[in-house]
Structures are given as structure tokens and as C-alpha cells.
Amino acid sequence: MVKKIYLIAISMMVLIQSVFSAEEGSLLSDGFKEIIDKEISFQWKVEGEDLLIRLSAPTEGWVAVGFNPSRVMKDADYKLAYVKDGEVVMEDHFGTSLFGHKEDTTLDGSNDFEVTEGKEEGGITSVIFSIPLNSGDENDTILAEGDEVKVLLAFGTRDNLSQKHKERTSVVITL
Numbered sequence: 001m002v003k004k005i006y007l008i009a010i011s012m013m014v015l016i017q018s019v020f021s022a023e024e025g026s027l028l029s030d031g032f033k034e035i036i037d038k039e040i041s042f043q044w045k046v047e048g049e050d051l052l053i054r055l056s057a058p059t060e061g062w063v064a065v066g067f068n069p070s071r072v073m074k075d076a077d078y079k080l081a082y083v084k085d086g087e088v089v090m091e092d093h094f095g096t097s098l099f100g101h102k103e104d105t106t107l108d109g110s111n112d113f114e115v116t117e118g119k120e121e122g123g124i125t126s127v128i129f130s131i132p133l134n135s136g137d138e139n140d141t142i143l144a145e146g147d148e149v150k151v152l153l154a155f156g157t158r159d160n161l162s163q164k165h166k167e168r169t170s171v172v173i174t175l
């Protein structure tokens with residue numbers, strides 16, 4: 001009985017710690033903040049009018065981030081990418097339903113990001129890119145330094161941006 005209570009207490013502590021560590025952003029030496037959850041690393045830094053992003057996950061398929069959904073995946077501003085033959089393919093999407101998203105360009109919007117670089121190495125895909133804090137596209141969220149933002153993170157196994165995630169998580173960060 002005592003052993004069981006002890007095990008439950010340890011499990012609760014591990015759970016509480018993982019919840020808190022998923023909501024904190026540790027500061028890296030180059031000024032980026034980082035959050036890692038479900039092996040997905042999201043790093044961010046506000047610079048002028050832009051948000052610089054480094055995103056990586058244990059996959060040779062796609063990686064994605066979504067900002068500020070209303071519910072589940074709806075209304076979020078997504079940036080999805082994969083690396084193929086050393087080149088980054090990225091698209092800007094909007095959450096059109098609870099479990100779906102469409103490319104901004106099909107919704108009278110535009111692709112609002114600038115890719116810096118990306119690589120696929122040792123089974124890990126990493127992309128570095130920036131987005132405007134306020135792109136002016138109504139399919140994109142408006143961000144500001146200091147804002148508390150809900151961030152969706154996910155990855156899939158194929159170079160196919162219509163594939164469902166293998167893993168996904170949501171975290172809350174302060175920009």
C-alpha cells in the first residue's frame with residue numbers, strides 16, 4: 001500500500017514537472033527562447049517587426065507550427081514545411097475546421113514567411129524561418145512581443161503537407 005502511494009506521488013511529480021517545463025521557455029545563449037515537448041523543439045525570438053523561428057522534430061517528413069487556434073486546430077495560423085533534396089518547401093495555411101487547414105493562397109491570402117535554411121540530418125528535420133508579427137493577411141494571427149500565445153506543434157512522416165500528424169502537442173509561450 002505504502003509502495004503504491006509512493007509510486008502515485010512520484011508519477012504526479014513527474015506529470016506536474018512535464019506540464020510546467022512544457023510551458024516555460026528556456027533562454028538560449030543567442031537570445032532565442034526554446035520549448036521542447038514530445039521531442040519537438042520550437043525556438044523563437046522577436047526581432048524588429050518579425051518573429052524568428054527554429055523548428056525541429058524527429059522526422060524525415062513534415063514539421064509544422066500553428067498559432068492561436070480558437071478550438072482544437074480551427075482558426076490557427078499554420079506554417080508547414082519539409083526538406084527535400086536540401087531545399088525547404090514551406091506553405092502558409094489557415095485552420096478552416098476543427099481538424100483541417102487550407103493554404104492561405106486558396107483563401108484570398110498570401111504566403112507570409114521567409115525561409116532562412118533547413119536540413120534533414122540523422123532523422124531530424126530542422127527549419128529556420130521568419131514571419132511578420134503582423135502580415136496584414138487576415139489568415140494570419142497578429143503577434144506582439146510579450147503576448148501569451150497558444151502554439152500547436154506537430155510532425156508527420158512524409159514529405160506531404162496533407163498528411164495527418166504522427167505526433168502533435170500544444171504549448172503556451174510568452175513571445
Ligand code: HEM
Binds near residue numbers: 066161165
Ligand atoms: C491533414 C492534416 C491534419 C489532420 C487530418 C489533422 C487531424 C487532427 C485530429 C483528428 C485531431 C484530434 C486529435 C487527434 O486525432 O490527434 C487533431 C488535433 C491536433 N492537431 Fe491536427 N491534423 C492535421 C494537421 C495538423 C497540423 C499541420 C498541425 C500543426 C501544428 C496540427 C496540430 C494539432 C494539435 C496540436 C492537435 C491537438 C489540439 C488540442 O487537443 O488542443 N494538426 N488533428
